[in-house]
Amino acid sequence: MPHVKSQSHHLMRSPVLAWVGIALIAVALIALPFALAQIGTAWVRIANLAILFALLALGLNIVVGFAGLLDLGYIAFFAVGAYCYALLASPHFGLHLPFWLILPIGALVACLFGVLLGAPTLKLRGDYLAIVTLGFGEIVRVFLNNLARPINITNGPQGISRIDPVSIGGIKFNTTGKVFDLAISGPMKYYYLLLIVLIIAIVINIRLQNSRIGRAWEAIREDEIAARAMGINTTQIKLLAFAMGASFGGIAGGIFAAIQQFISPESFVLVESIMVLSMVVLGGMGNIWGVVAGAVLLSFVPEILRYTVLPVQNALFGRAIVEPEVIRMLLFGLALVAVMLYRPAGLFPSAVRRRELAKADARLPA
Amino acid sequence: MTDRLLVCDGLAKRFGGVHALDGVSFAIERHAIYGLIGPNGAGKTTLFNLLTGIYTADAGRMQFAGGTIDGLSPDRVCERGIARTFQNIRLFANLSVLENVMIGRHVRTKAGVFGAVFRTRATQDEEARIERRAHELLDYVGLADRANDIARSLPYGEQRRLEIARALATEPHLLALDEPAAGMNSTEKAALGELIKRIRTDGVTVLLIEHDVKLVMGICEHILVLDYGKQIAEGVPEDVRRDRRVIEAYLGTVGDDSIKVAT
Amino acid sequence: METFLQQLFNGLTLGAVYAVVALGYTMVYGIIQLINFAHGEVVMIGAMVAFTIITLLANSGLPPVAIVLIGTSCAIPVCMIVGYALERIAYRPLRNAPRLAPLITAIGMSIVLQHVAMMVWSRNNLAFPQIIKTETYDIAGASVTNIQIVIVILCLVLMGGLLWLVHRTRLGISMRATAQNPRVAGLMGVNINREIAITFAIGAALGAVAGVMVGSYYGIAHYQMGALLGLKAFCAAVLGGIGNVPGAMVGGLLLGVIEALGAGYIGDLTDLCAVPWLFAGLAARCAAGEHISLFGSNYQDVFAFLVLIAVLVLRPSGLLGERVGDRA
Incomplete structure (x- = not known):
């Protein structure tokens, strides 16, 4: 019986119950878009965005949660993946490569950017690394905005439009199709595609966590000097975390470009990096299920706010005083503060992280 | 020779x-x-x-x-x-005793991302070997029944032993x-x-x-x-015990002809 | 040459602002080894408060200099309160927590401050009332305004005052003692919490002045102005050697000059027409007098980060600082 983390232990206790539970969840996840479509297709799109953010959060979780490196420019890798897709599958360059080919390319290029950023900076102490990654995110955005001259690569602030939608085996994902008289809309198809990618991502995350590499990440997060003394090449293993995280970002970016069919630098600002970070922190750094829950929660909250805050304000004051967007950001900010102060291991903490972040026994910084 | x-x-x-x-x-x-x-x-x-x-x-x-x-x-x-322990114990305090020793095997094993993600045969075998070896080492230092405890929860003396087991894991x-x-x-x-x-x-x-x-x-x-x-x-x-300079260093002055006091 | 001088003067002005903001980072870092991520927002609040007061008094008939002084002296206490609140809420409870924790709360606080500011002052660019008449002087073909001169002089004065405070007063001694070893300083009767809170407050007061400087120089205030400014000032602090007061000054001025000269010359430096043998296909366009630059002045914001990465990789202690790159 190989060593497993406590979270899987719960499932192991009663295999039959576990399988029944998994089956129920599977049915619920398959049925979800139909239920959401009843309220409005917009909600299916929101669910898609939530899954996309969950993908991003899982990628960032490798960097922040597993390896303990704070990356504030994570959205840059998302941008790289998105632009890869946009450039290779749009009229901008007249290229129309297939989806399944571009996705790995995007992951690879994002991974390359991760290594490019990580190689010179990973020796830095945590807080410096955070600022440098933030700077990197900004640099990528400045380039996206300006690489329209002298040669038009990114089309500048106008962004790239008419990006090819996903098409696999003749199935076009942006149109409504029929399966046994059941109408499946474009967003619903994307939902299933994203769900599959998400499940793969979760499996990869779990397997990484319970591996030799995952243990090495835990070791450097716990005590870097001891980890080095135990023969772990910390620079290399951190770089690996960066590269893995970046690849996740690249893949999510590619799918994002295909779904939106339009991207511009506006989608890849610092606030987005912080939003993904909030999902990881709120969900519980290092806890895969917590991070997914955090992403879903934070993706739906703003939408719920949009549908509740405005009517409430209108009813109370006869007009909107505070925009939902502002309330959303205020909530994000306050949530980050409150979580770190009162529940530093997140809403759904991983056992190890809870022990690490417990204030009572925290070690003084070296 | x-x-x-x-x-x-x-x-x-x-x-x-x-x-x-x-x-x-x-x-x-x-x-x-x-x-x-x-x-x-x-x-x-x-x-x-x-x-x-x-x-x-x-x-x-x-x-x-x-x-x-x-x-x-x-x-x-x-x-x-060369493996070492630290004067002010540096265990991976929030991980389990077993994991601490398993991490010590890192340098003598080689599974990478590919092996981890695809759970290849070689990786699974290696994981099993790592875990078996870690258990053996815990047994060796007398911590066999502590494998699943959290490192920081061990008493001081056992933490020292765990550090030795972790160091030994690097062969x-x-x-x-x-x-x-x-x-x-x-x-x-x-x-x-x-x-x-x-x-x-x-x-x-x-x-x-x-x-x-x-x-x-x-x-x-x-x-x-x-x-x-x-x-x-x-x-x-025996020679060191009688060395004048050693005695001076420990006691400040030459008094007795041997070290009696353990510092 | 004229471009050079002009960019140099502009760079020095900008650098003076960076320097004053950088002092805030460096002081806090010096005492508790934490990056006060929300410091940029404090500067923004300072600019906003000053904007409000100056706008209110613009037509009061008071002399313009007095109005600006009143605006500044209102901004300072507000910022000090904000700085103090930051310390109490985001940093003090986490002083012994892992490093990531206070950084994350600081990010949270900066989001909150930004959006509160947006609710109070709107999301628009606010035009700073230009009540002080701008005078332009000609120095060797480059023009310098009275505001630029005042900014640079003020920066030097603040810097000198801070050095005096840190090295010549009782308060400064306690602060330095706390920075050296908080535990021992505490045993020697230094009230560590008080010293740290005061450090935050002084840094915030400097931030307020910097906010007024930026507002008057660019004539604009905006709720997001603090983020980038703060980041660049942080880069400046690292360049000079974080934790080191004169270092913040040197780093700030240098970074300002690097940015200004970089923005001024990057177009020429990356002009493909300067290396015609490489790009023969462009010969015709170059011959027609066209300049085909790979990068233009719109890449200005990149310089600060490049400098930051270069410094951290090559000389993490900065120009004047001692070692910062701890192993753990």
Whole structure:
């Protein structure tokens, strides 16, 4: 019986119950878009965005949660993946490569950017690394905005439009199709595609966590000097975390470009990096299920706010005083503060992280 | 014919104007238990840090198992076969006892991202071997029933043993122990002495920093004494015990003809 | 040459602002080894408060200099309160927590401050009332305004005052003691919490002045102005050697000059027409007098980060600082 983390232990206790539970969840996840479509297709799109953010959060979780490196420019890798897709599958360059080919390319290029950023900076102490990654995110955005001259690569602030939608085996994902008289809309198809990618991502995350590499990440997060003394090449293993995280970002970016069919630098600002970070922190750094829950929660909250805050304000004051967007950001900010102060291991903490972040026994910084 | 595992020649390290180590030379024979003693601030831990690549020496050479280890990073030194423990225990405090030892296997195993993600046969076998070896080592140091406890929840003496198990997991030729008996009572110290002797019998050379002179005199074949970064004596325990400079260093003045007080 | 001088003057002005903001980072870092991520927002609040007061008094008939002084002296206490609140809420409870924790709360606080500011002052660019008449002087073909001169002089004065405070007063001694070793300082009767809170407050007061400087120089205030400014000032602090007061000054001025000269010359430096043998295909366009630059002045914001990465990789202690790159 190989060593497993406590979270899987719960499932192991009663295999039959576990399988029944998994089956129920599977049915619920398959049925979800139909239920959401009843309220409005917009909600299916929101669910898609939530899954996309969950993908991003899982990628960032490798960097922040597993390896303990704070990356504030994570959205840059998302941008790289998105632009890869946009450039290779749009009229901008007249290229129309297939989806399944571009996705790995995007992951690879994002991974390359991760290594490019990580190689010179990973020796830095945590807080410096955070600022440098933030700077990197900004640099990528400045380039996206300006690489329209002298040669038009990114089309500048106008962004790239008419990006090819996903098409696999003749199935076009942006149109409504029929399966046994059941109408499946474009967003619903994307939902299933994203769900599959998400499940793969979760499996990869779990397997990484319970591996030799995952243990090495835990070791450097716990005590870097001891980890080095135990023969772990910390620079290399951190770089690996960066590269893995970046690849996740690249893949999510590619799918994002295909779904939106339009991207511009506006989608890849610092606030987005912080939003993904909030999902990881709120969900519980290092806890895969917590991070997914955090992403879903934070993706739906703003939408719920949009549908509740405005009517409430209108009813109370006869007009909107505070925009939902502002309330959303205020909530994000306050949530980050409150979580770190009162529940530093997140809403759904991983056992190890809870022990690490417990204030009572925290070690003084070296 | 002697077989020398580690040869240090003229090691020096300065911090600002302070000579933490100044021209220290010694050699450790294979399968020895070699003691390193000296008053506080004598440079013992600095020597360990030079040896394990945490600091870089200002001067001097270190030959280990036939190759130089000068300027190697800590992880490379460990790969070459020197494992250490820390004076102020540095376990992965929030991980389980078993995981701590499993991490020690990192340097002798090789599964990468690909193996982890696809759970290849080779990776699964390796994982099983890692875990089996970790259990064996825990059994070896007497922590078999603690495998699933959290490292920081162990009592002090057991944490020291766990650190030794973790270091042994890296399959060292030389095990460097930095004050392993600190904070232990006399029963625990005796058991530790037995453990160290057993480790040596099983083929690992031991370098031991220790304040407890009795323990050092009892188990070491050779002892190096440092004071203010300088090497003041080297030899078998009986000679070191009678060395004037050693007695001065420990007691301040020459009074008795042997060390009685364990610091 | 004229471009050079002009960019140099502009760079020095900008650098003076960076320097004053950088002092805030460096002081806090010096005492508790934490990056006060929300410091940029404090500067923004300072600019906003000053904007409000100056706008209110613009037509009061008071002399313009007095109005600006009143605006500044209102901004300072507000910022000090904000700085103090930051310390109490985001940093003090986490002083012994892992490093990531206070950084994350600081990010949270900066989001909150930004959006509160947006609710109070709107999301638009606010035009700073230009009540002080701008005078332009000609120095060797480059023009310098009175505001630029005042900014640079003020920066030097603040810097000198801070040095005096840190090295010549009782308060400064306690602060330095706390920075050296909080535990021992505490045993020696230094009230560590008080010293740290005061450090935050002084840094915030400097931030307020910097906010007024930026507002008057660019004539604009905006709720997001603090983020980028703060980041660049942090880069400046690292360049000079974080934790080091004169270092913040040197780093700030240098970074300002690097940015200005970089923005001024990057177009020429990356002009493909300067290396015609490489790009023969462009010969015709170059011959027609066209300049085909790979990068233009719109890449200005990149310089600060490049400098930051370069410094951290090559000389993490900065120009004047001592070692910062701890192993753990």
